[in-house]
Amino acid sequence: MLEKLIGCDVTLIVGKNQEAIQAHSYVLSSRSAKFADILAAEKQLERKLAVIPDVKLDTFKLLLRYLYTDDIELSVDRATALIPVTSTYGPTTLKTSCFSFLLSAMNADNVCVTLEHAHTYCERSVYDRCMQFIFVNAVDVLKSPKFEELCRECVEDIVKSDDLNAKEFLIFEALTLWASRKCSQKRLQPTDVNKRKALGKLIFHIRFATMDVLEFTQKISHSEILNREEKISLFQFFHGETHTLPSQFNKRNRHEYVVNQDLITRALGKGKTKEYLPDILPQSGFPVIPYTHTENYEAYHPITRVIRFQGVEKNCQMGGPDAIGFRVSMPIILRGVQMFGPSTGQDSYHVDVVVYDCHEDVVRHEKKTIISGKSIQVYNIILSSPVQVPAGRTFTVQLTIRGKPTYRGINGLDFVVKDGVSFQFFKSDRSWNGTDTTIGQIPTILFSKMGN
Ligand SMILES: [Zn+2]
Numbered sequence: 001m002l003e004k005l006i007g008c009d010v011t012l013i014v015g016k017n018q019e020a021i022q023a024h025s026y027v028l029s030s031r032s033a034k035f036a037d038i039l040a041a042e043k044q045l046e047r048k049l050a051v052i053p054d055v056k057l058d059t060f061k062l063l064l065r066y067l068y069t070d071d072i073e074l075s076v077d078r079a080t081a082l083i084p085v086t087s088t089y090g091p092t093t094l095k096t097s098c099f100s101f102l103l104s105a106m107n108a109d110n111v112c113v114t115l116e117h118a119h120t121y122c123e124r125s126v127y128d129r130c131m132q133f134i135f136v137n138a139v140d141v142l143k144s145p146k147f148e149e150l151c152r153e154c155v156e157d158i159v160k161s162d163d164l165n166a167k168e169f170l171i172f173e174a175l176t177l178w179a180s181r182k183c184s185q186k187r188l189q190p191t192d193v194n195k196r197k198a199l200g201k202l203i204f205h206i207r208f209a210t211m212d213v214l215e216f217t218q219k220i221s222h223s224e225i226l227n228r229e230e231k232i233s234l235f236q237f238f239h240g241e242t243h244t245l246p247s248q249f250n251k252r253n254r255h256e257y258v259v260n261q262d263l264i265t266r267a268l269g270k271g272k273t274k275e276y277l278p279d280i281l282p283q284s285g286f287p288v289i290p291y292t293h294t295e296n297y298e299a300y301h302p303i304t305r306v307i308r309f310q311g312v313e314k315n316c317q318m319g320g321p322d323a324i325g326f327r328v329s330m331p332i333i334l335r336g337v338q339m340f341g342p343s344t345g346q347d348s349y350h351v352d353v354v355v356y357d358c359h360e361d362v363v364r365h366e367k368k369t370i371i372s373g374k375s376i377q378v379y380n381i382i383l384s385s386p387v388q389v390p391a392g393r394t395f396t397v398q399l400t401i402r403g404k405p406t407y408r409g410i411n412g413l414d415f416v417v418k419d420g421v422s423f424q425f426f427k428s429d430r431s432w433n434g435t436d437t438t439i440g441q442i443p444t445i446l447f448s449k450m451g452n
Contacts, residue, residue: 010039014052015057031067032090034089062082104422116151133417155178192225203225207252208226237249305418305445305446314343318404318406323399327392328389329421329422331390334397334447336386339401348403349372350368350402353365355387370403382446
């Protein structure tokens with residue numbers, strides 16, 4: 001109908017070049033309150049005219065197509081461009097789809113753009129997800145050119161956090177580049193003094209006091225971003241004169257992360273025993289019952305682990321099944337999960353693994369025996385027959401574990417991106433033993449990408 005231009009009664013004048021597009025007022029008005037308002041103002045006229053000056057023609061055509069067909073093919077660029085347009089012209093469903101798409105495609109290069117959109121259009125949960133991603137992946141995000149484009153408020157939320165997983169010098173460098181850009185926007189020379197002015201109070205979120213004195217001396221003391229008095233009081237602080245440091249300087253250490261390959265664990269804090277998930281399970285002698293696949297299945301389908309906890313603590317009592325729901329951004333092959341082993345001593349566990357699909361139907365039910373080692377905390381539970389999981393459907397893995405109390409994960413993430421696949425985790429009604437997105441068993445999903 002749109003393409004054939006039958007019965008059009010509205011002319012839309014779109015973009016800087018004022019290109020004319022024909023459309024139907026009843027479609028526009030019924031799908032978008034904003035269009036309904038615009039067109040209501042033109043009620044008396046037989047042929048209505050609406051000027052849409054602030055939208056690029058290509059983006060507007062995508063919106064229009066969605067209004068007529070409910071169909072949209074998104075990319076990061078398209079979703080990014082559509083969010084401001086749908087925020088003005090609606091519909092909310094499209095805005096939600098765009099944000100969901102950006103979350104599913106989140107990486108260190110695009111997360112800042114999504115964060116800024118979430119900030120501008122007040123999408124709190126998207127904002128929090130982006131922040132969580134930024135904290136964990138801080139090293140890459142702070143080096144991304146898009147970091148420089150963030151607004152002051154977003155930058156402050158990032159750098160003030162104890163959870164930011166980066167060295168102070170890297171944060172200093174990122175803020176310096178951000179300040180240079182602010183200077184050039186104001187047509188100021190990017191001198192140290194001007195950069196300091198641009199930074200304002202942001203400078204005090206850099207934890208200079210926690211830096212190594214040598215690194216501070218070599219890398220920071222020569223710049224004029226800190227003034228002379230500030231540098232002197234920091235040097236005095238490093239040499240024991242702690243009371244002379246102005247109170248604006250934050251002396252607190254950020255949370256410590258231990259990064260082992262893709263495994264990020266966080267120290268539990270002072271006074272508690274530091275327990276970390278082990279790096280990776282032993283190569284051989286691993287106590288999982290054998291499983292077989294035809295031909296060279298293993299070679300063609302390497303297993304990837306997606307870990308949903310940032311820490312671990314002792315004592316998860318066995319009082320019923322543990323389950324977690326998850327949804328993926330692209331089809332995967334579910335190969336199994338990992339479970340935590342005994343928090344003291346050794347034990348053997350009888351484990352029922354059940355996988356439910358999005359219709360709550362059982363798609364796998366396998367029984368495993370796990371014999372724990374002395375020091376290993378997590379154990380692979382590999383499905384003898386893997387399960388294909390389509391994108392965007394919530395599947396649930398449930399473990400019923402019989403044996404001694406185990407470790408359990410803490411500081412869970414409800415959203416993790418691994419090898420380009422986003423995992424969103426959900427609390428499951430089938431979980432009766434305390435496992436949910438923040439805490440509990442099933443620390444890891446084991447999967448292969450389709451077509452690998
Ligand atoms: Zn912002």
